[in-house]
Amino acid sequence: MASSEMMTSQEYIQHHLTNLTFGLHPEHGLGFAHSSADAAEMGFWAINVDTVFFSILLGGLFLWFFKGVAEKVSAGVPGAAQNFVEWIVDFVEDNVRGSFSGKNAMVAPLALTIFAWVFLMNLMDLLPVDLIPYLFGQLMATFGAEPHHVFLKVVPTTDPNATFGMALTVFFLVLFYSIKIKGVGGFLGELTLQPFGKWGMPANLILEGISLLSKPVSLALRLFGNMYAGEMIFILIALLYGGGIVLAGTAGLLQFVWAVFHILIITLQAFIFMVLTIVYLDMAHQEHH
Amino acid sequence: MNINLTLFAQMVTFAVFVGFCMKYIWPPIVNALAERKAKIAEGLAAAERGHQEQALGEQRALDLMKEAKTQAADIVGQAQKRATDIVEEAKSDARVEGERLVAAAQAEIERETNRAREDLRERVASLAMLAAEKILQKEINVDTHRSIVDEFAKQL
Numbered sequence: 001m002a003s004s005e006m007m008t009s010q011e012y013i014q015h016h017l018t019n020l021t022f023g024l025h026p027e028h029g030l031g032f033a034h035s036s037a038d039a040a041e042m043g044f045w046a047i048n049v050d051t052v053f054f055s056i057l058l059g060g061l062f063l064w065f066f067k068g069v070a071e072k073v074s075a076g077v078p079g080a081a082q083n084f085v086e087w088i089v090d091f092v093e094d095n096v097r098g099s100f101s102g103k104n105a106m107v108a109p110l111a112l113t114i115f116a117w118v119f120l121m122n123l124m125d126l127l128p129v130d131l132i133p134y135l136f137g138q139l140m141a142t143f144g145a146e147p148h149h150v151f152l153k154v155v156p157t158t159d160p161n162a163t164f165g166m167a168l169t170v171f172f173l174v175l176f177y178s179i180k181i182k183g184v185g186g187f188l189g190e191l192t193l194q195p196f197g198k199w200g201m202p203a204n205l206i207l208e209g210i211s212l213l214s215k216p217v218s219l220a221l222r223l224f225g226n227m228y229a230g231e232m233i234f235i236l237i238a239l240l241y242g243g244g245i246v247l248a249g250t251a252g253l254l255q256f257v258w259a260v261f262h263i264l265i266i267t268l269q270a271f272i273f274m275v276l277t278i279v280y281l282d283m284a285h286q287e288h289h
Numbered sequence: 290m291n292i293n294l295t296l297f298a299q300m301v302t303f304a305v306f307v308g309f310c311m312k313y314i315w316p317p318i319v320n321a322l323a324e325r326k327a328k329i330a331e332g333l334a335a336a337e338r339g340h341q342e343q344a345l346g347e348q349r350a351l352d353l354m355k356e357a358k359t360q361a362a363d364i365v366g367q368a369q370k371r372a373t374d375i376v377e378e379a380k381s382d383a384r385v386e387g388e389r390l391v392a393a394a395q396a397e398i399e400r401e402t403n404r405a406r407e408d409l410r411e412r413v414a415s416l417a418m419l420a421a422e423k424i425l426q427k428e429i430n431v432d433t434h435r436s437i438v439d440e441f442a443k444q445l
Contacts, residue, residue, distance in 0.1 A: 019295075021291075021293070023293070023294075039291055040291055042291075042293070043291075043293070044292070044293050044294060045293070045294055046291070046293045046294060047293065047294045047295050047298060048293065048295040051295050051299070052295060052298050052299070052302070055299065055302060056302055059302065059306045062306075063306060063309055063310065063314065066310070066314045066318075067309075067313055067314055069318070070313060070314045070317040070318050071317070073317050073318055073320075073321040074321060075321045075322075075324035075325040075328060076325075085318060086318065086321075086322060089315070089318050089319065089322065090322065093319065093322075105311070106307070106311055108315060108319075109307060109310040109311035109314065109315040110307050110310075110311070112310060112314075112315060113303075113306050113307045113310045117303075117306060159295065160292060161292060161293065161295035161296045161298075161299055162295070162299045164292065164296055164299075165295070165296050165297070165298070165299025165300045165302075165303055166299065166300075166303050168296070168300060169300050169303050169304060169307075
């Protein structure tokens, strides 16, 4: 599209897959990264401004909307907004009741937050891939920046930082409740004394350790992978627009079809993240014998 | 695609969001849902009670109606009996009255007859007197011949 006219396909894709990173570069000092290599060189002490901005914006939107309903909530005949919110809350509560057997007032709100937040972040994927980055590039250009070096990723869940951030938080909660419910000994026992009994301790530790560590990794990578791949396909489809009228027409059709299919993926991934979180926390609350 | 400080930013954001949701959003909505559920259950129970009461009321209404019908039938029966009684009574009254009237009329007739006879007797007596006067050409003392005249009159 607009910016691809002046870039090669590779540059275009690269441009779309780079976050707006702010950090301390060893050579250029404190500032925004001008290329993905710059961003990599900044190392750990840099922050993806776009990911943080959009995730907080979307999470804030979710909280604002739900808070507005929660303040005026009534047990009488619900209005349209309350109906919608109740539908989601009911859905989440059903899932928690179905999968979570322990008693913990935090699990249901956690599940709701995950579902709504992940859904909204995924939803950004349905915006045309160039729309916000292009507008942002033009805006920055008025401040003297080179548009090709202004990066912006609008879908926070295509940034592994976001998905790992959530998955690790969930993982810490799993560890916290495992130890709280079963005690340190019980938790370590669960890691080392099954399935082969105390004589197979090393094998037990390897098996159980992997299964424990795979939880946050699979949680984060599943969401990231799905959204990243989806975004990638949108970018590839967008590339077709530059290839003449036939390809552009095909691209329009493809984009529509993929967007429709992506609605399913978006919802499904939010749902899976929520359900797995509930299930992991349920396992943390259960004593295994 | 680098793992950097964003990770911690996201973790903190996530924790804050969950905390906010847990404190300000989840409880009021879930409470409202539970409250409505209770209300609906109450309403359904009330409806059920209402149904039972309606059935009871209908039964009671039927009983009352049956009772009222028998009472009405009783009253109608009594009224009919009373009506025939009244008619009978009136008939016998009328008969007695008629007999009394007939008797009175007969007595009247008797009295009239007697008076007429008496009258006639008087007339005949005086006629007889006149006749006798004319025959004898002299005056007859009515007082002295009263007994003879009365005797004559009685034979009429």
